[in-house]
Amino acid sequence: MEQNIQSVTGSLKSRDGSRIGFLTVGEGPGVIVIPGALSVAADYGAFARALAEHFTVHTIERRGRGLSGPQGDDYSIAKELDDVLALQSATGAPFLVGHSYGGLVALEAARQNEALTKIAVYEPGVSIGHSIPMDWMPAYERNLVAGRDMDAFVEFNIGLGPDRARNTPRWLMKPLLHLMVGGDRRTRMFALLAQNLREHREVARLDDSYPNYREVMAGVLLMHGGSSDSGWVKLSIERLAQVLPRPETKEFPKLDHFGIDRKAPQEVARSVSEYFRR
Numbered sequence: 265m266e267q268n269i270q271s272v273t274g275s276l277k278s279r280d281g282s283r284i285g286f287l288t289v290g291e292g293p294g295v296i297v298i299p300g301a302l303s304v305a306a307d308y309g310a311f312a313r314a315l316a317e318h319f320t321v322h323t324i325e326r327r328g329r330g331l332s333g334p335q336g337d338d339y340s341i342a343k344e345l346d347d348v349l350a351l352q353s354a355t356g357a358p359f360l361v362g363h364s365y366g367g368l369v370a371l372e373a374a375r376q377n378e379a380l381t382k383i384a385v386y387e388p389g390v391s392i393g394h395s396i397p398m399d400w401m402p403a404y405e406r407n408l409v410a411g412r413d414m415d416a417f418v419e420f421n422i423g424l425g426p427d428r429a430r431n432t433p434r435w436l437m438k439p440l441l442h443l444m445v446g447g448d449r450r451t452r453m454f455a456l457l458a459q460n461l462r463e464h465r466e467v468a469r470l471d472d473s474y475p476n477y478r479e480v481m482a483g484v485l486l487m488h489g490g491s492s493d494s495g496w497v498k499l500s501i502e503r504l505a506q507v508l509p510r511p512e513t514k515e516f517p518k519l520d521h522f523g524i525d526r527k528a529p530q531e532v533a534r535s536v537s538e539y540f541r542r
Contacts, residue, residue: 269289269290269313269316270289271287271288271289271309271312271313271323272287272288272289273285273286273287273288273331274286274287274288274322275331275332276350276351276354277350278333278343278346278347278350279346279349279350280343280346282327282332282333282334282343282347283331283332283333284324284325284327284332284333284347284350284351285305285324285325285329285330285331285332286305286322286323286324286325286351287305287306287309287312287322287323287325288320288321288322288323289312289313289316289320289321290312290313290315290316290317290318290319290320290321291316291319291320292316292318292319292320293318293319293320293357293358293359293540294319294320294321294322294355294356294357294358294359295315295319295320295321295322295357295359295360295361295540296322296323296324296348296351296352296355296357296359296360296361297311297312297315297321297322297323297324297361297362297363297366298324298326298344298348298360298361298362298363298366298367298369298370298373299323299324299326299363299366299525300362300363300364300365300366300367300389300525301364301365301389301456301459301460301463301464302453302456302457302460303363303366303456303525304325304329304330304452304456305323305324305325305326305329305330307525307526308323308363308524308525308529309323310525310529310530311524311525311529311530311532311533314529314530314533314534314537315361315533315536315537317537318537318540318541319359319537319540320355320357322351322355322357324347324348324351326344326347326366327339327343327344327347327459328456328458328459329456329459332347335459335462339462339466340466341368341369341372341466341470344369344372344373345369345372345373348360348369348370348373349373349377352373352379352380356379358379358380358381358382359380359381359382359383359384359540360373360374360380360382360383360384360482361383361384361385361386361536362383362384362385362386362388363385363386363387363524363525364386364387364388364389364521365389365463365464365467366388367385367386367387367388367389367390368388368389368390368466368467368470370383370385370388371383371385371388371390371477371480371484371504372470374480374481374482374484375476375477375479375480376479376481377482378481380482381482381483382482382483382484382485382539382540383480383482383483383484383485384484384485384487384536384539384540385484385485385486385487386487386488386523386524386532387487387488387489387492387497387500387501387521388486388500388504389467390470390474390500390503390504391467391468391470391471391472391496391500392471392472392474392496392499392500392503393471393472394471395495395496395499395500396424396464396467396468396471396496397423397424397430398423398464398467398468399423400419400420400422400423400424401423401461401464401465401468403416403419404416404419404420404423404461405461407419408457408458408461413454413457414438414441414442414454415434415438416457417441417445417453417454417457418434418437418438418441419434420457420460421437421441422434422437424464425494426492426493426494426520426521427493427494427495428493474500474503474504474507475507477504477507477508478507478508478509480508480509481509481510482510483510483511483512483539484504484508484510484511484512485512485513485514485535485536485539486501486504486505486508486511486512486513486514487513487514487515487516487524487532487535487536488501488513488514488515488516489515489516489517489518489519489520489521489523489527490515490516490517490518490519491517491518491519491520492519492520492521493520494521497521501513512539514535514539516528516531516532516535519531519532
């Protein structure tokens with residue numbers, strides 16, 4: 265049962281001196297949760313509270329969000345790794361959970377890191393042979409520079425959304441997104457559009473680097489939704505299962521890419537908890 269308690273806010277300094285915030289809830293062995301793109305730590309509150317039944321859960325507020333420092337012009341995933349390492353060193357957490365881009369960060373953080381014993385990733389943003397499309401970026405950036413946030417958001421959703429979205433006309437996608445993404449949530453996501461671009465440039469840069477995850481000695485739970493209508497998801501799970509030394513896979517037949525944070529966080533948390541407690 266999900267605990268009806270509030271998270272405690274903390275912060276620490278990363279390697280470059282940037283302030284990194286995090287939310288902590290629960291008691292027990294430490295778990296670090298790494299949010300995905302266009303997300304903040306609070307978006308994973310239900311997941312963290314469900315996991316907190318058996319664990320102390322620290323959800324990191326990634327750079328460019330909330331109490332954390334800005335990404336900066338020199339942003340790279342290496343900065344994210346420094347932030348995760350700082351939090352892991354401060355808490356002694358042996359477990360990591362990452363979603364989407366946060367899953368990519370988790371896999372990179374786990375390479376040759378003996379302090380981590382198990383990680384769980386939900387549809388990690390691992391591109392294989394350009395399987396994660398990046399052709400939306402030029403139009404996205406032009407709209408962003410021009411202050412047309414909704415138009416940039418439309419480009420992102422058509423370019424990187426479920427396969428069915430790639431054939432949706434822009435004139436139709438815009439009102440659909442207005443209906444599907446509510447006011448407060450839309451405001452939070454639009455505040456992260458520039459960060460989203462930098463992060464996906466890192467996804468593109470790391471394309472086809474998945475063989476490096478042979479170096480991950482931690483056990484890895486590879487989770488995905490059976491209703492995720494994106495070809496890259498199945499491919500990344502299959503390839504990661506082939507290269508990781510200690511993989512396990514878990515499909516949630518009725519869930520999509522947002523199963524862990526929006527659709528069924530308690531269900532995903534149960535599977536993660538069972539995996540970490542073995």
